[in-house]
Amino acid sequence: MKTVDNFNFKGKKALIRVDFNVPLDGDLKVSDASRIEAAKPTIIKILEDGGSAILMSHLGRPDGKVNAKMSLKHIADKVSEIIGVSVKFAEDCVGEKAETAAANLKSGEILLLENLRFHAEEENGDKAFSEQLSKLGDIYVNDAFGTAHRAHASTTIVADFFPENKCFGYLLAKEIEAIDKVMATGEKPVTAILGGSKVSSKITIIENILDKVDHLIIGGGMTYTFIKAQGGKVGDSICEDDKQELALEILKLAKAKGVQVHIPVDVLAADAFDNNANTKVVPVTDIPDGWQGLDAGPKTLENFKEVILKSKTILWNGPIGVFEMPTFAKGTIAIGNYIDEATKNGAFSLVGGGDSVAAVKQFGFEDKVSYVSTGGGAMLESLEGKTLPGIAAIL
Ligand code: AMP
Numbered sequence: 001m002k003t004v005d006n007f008n009f010k011g012k013k014a015l016i017r018v019d020f021n022v023p024l025d026g027d028l029k030v031s032d033a034s035r036i037e038a039a040k041p042t043i044i045k046i047l048e049d050g051g052s053a054i055l056m057s058h059l060g061r062p063d064g065k066v067n068a069k070m071s072l073k074h075i076a077d078k079v080s081e082i083i084g085v086s087v088k089f090a091e092d093c094v095g096e097k098a099e100t101a102a103a104n105l106k107s108g109e110i111l112l113l114e115n116l117r118f119h120a121e122e123e124n125g126d127k128a129f130s131e132q133l134s135k136l137g138d139i140y141v142n143d144a145f146g147t148a149h150r151a152h153a154s155t156t157i158v159a160d161f162f163p164e165n166k167c168f169g170y171l172l173a174k175e176i177e178a179i180d181k182v183m184a185t186g187e188k189p190v191t192a193i194l195g196g197s198k199v200s201s202k203i204t205i206i207e208n209i210l211d212k213v214d215h216l217i218i219g220g221g222m223t224y225t226f227i228k229a230q231g232g233k234v235g236d237s238i239c240e241d242d243k244q245e246l247a248l249e250i251l252k253l254a255k256a257k258g259v260q261v262h263i264p265v266d267v268l269a270a271d272a273f274d275n276n277a278n279t280k281v282v283p284v285t286d287i288p289d290g291w292q293g294l295d296a297g298p299k300t301l302e303n304f305k306e307v308i309l310k311s312k313t314i315l316w317n318g319p320i321g322v323f324e325m326p327t328f329a330k331g332t333i334a335i336g337n338y339i340d341e342a343t344k345n346g347a348f349s350l351v352g353g354g355d356s357v358a359a360v361k362q363f364g365f366e367d368k369v370s371y372v373s374t375g376g377g378a379m380l381e382s383l384e385g386k387t388l389p390g391i392a393a394i395l
Helices: 034-049 072-083 095-103 120-124 127-134 157-161 170-183 203-209 220-229 241-257 298-309 330-344 355-362 376-383
Strands: 013-017 052-056 088-090 110-113 139-142 166-168 190-194 215-218 260-262 266-270 279-283 292-296 313-317 348-351
Touching: 013 034, 034 052, 034 072, 034 170, 072 088, 072 110, 088 095, 095 110, 120 127, 127 157, 139 157, 166 170, 170 313, 170 348, 170 376, 190 203, 190 298, 203 241, 203 376, 215 220, 215 298, 220 241, 241 260, 260 298, 266 298, 292 298, 292 330, 298 330, 313 330, 313 355, 313 376, 330 348, 330 355, 348 355
Parallel strands: 013 052, 013 139, 052 110, 088 110, 139 166, 190 215, 190 313, 215 260, 313 348
Antiparallel strands: 266 279, 266 292
């Protein structure tokens, strides 16, 4: 895997695809700069080599049209502040303005290009547009995991114009390594914890990881489809009746592959989908009508704890209960604590994909797990076993 460490950027212009799709507040100021911080090591390495950096990104969804509110010039000051170099700005990402600015760029300098998605050609993966982008730099660096699952001009097609001179930035390389540790090279026992609301949205992931894991913990709303399929009474819990057959097939397949599946045995049930509802702990197979399971129960958490603490590699995707409501967040917090403990004991833990990242951040587990993925959709597609076009283009 070629990274920026394989190149000396002295006197070279690096064309870097970053993910600066950051949130802006009402005054169009950056309200969360973590994505800019995340790209810093790659940019610094290039500048310290004696190279210059041309940064390209999208911001928001302008749908191929210029939209002043989504201009990347709003973030230029923040980039300057974080990198410690005054950033120059080009009012377009291709054409004369961009080419002149890039040609005039000196070693140690940074040029930020205008929003790629002001051109429809970006998302269409247009070849001519990609070629125009490619003219700006000598070496192409992809450091944007969040868009690596899209075959866009700047994430994938542009790489064709740098047959030798292309590589991953540190951030993207770290993401690839983290996923690889879980999906290919992880120390056993490997455990996947899958939560969230629906079987249907996780089915491809489940099918793919059955070949990679020793233990599969199923939690969250998915639980009830599995329980009902096996003849349990799930009351008013969320349940996909048309996926019951599939749930049984998954269990059969897991057994055939020697994967141990762990499903809740008790749940915290509520008489309404409400933080202030009446609650009681009941067996997962005997939830009364009018009640719904919204979090894992104490026996379940004990079982899950035992599995997690003996795991050496852990993947966590999806909350174990309705964590947005404090009454039903305890199971998700407990899982975070077990993973924290396992990680302290030497396990590698990866959290990624959608709501699990939100939960991890909300409860302060970010620094306690080995790695939190930055790309929601890209992470999910990786777990589904898909080759991401942005990664394939460099490999
Ligand atoms: P997903 O996007 O599939 O990862 O699902 C995340 C959502 O699942 C979160 O908003 C949780 O509130 C929800 N969720 C987790 N457990 C349950 C449950 N037992 N009943 C309903 N929703 C749940």
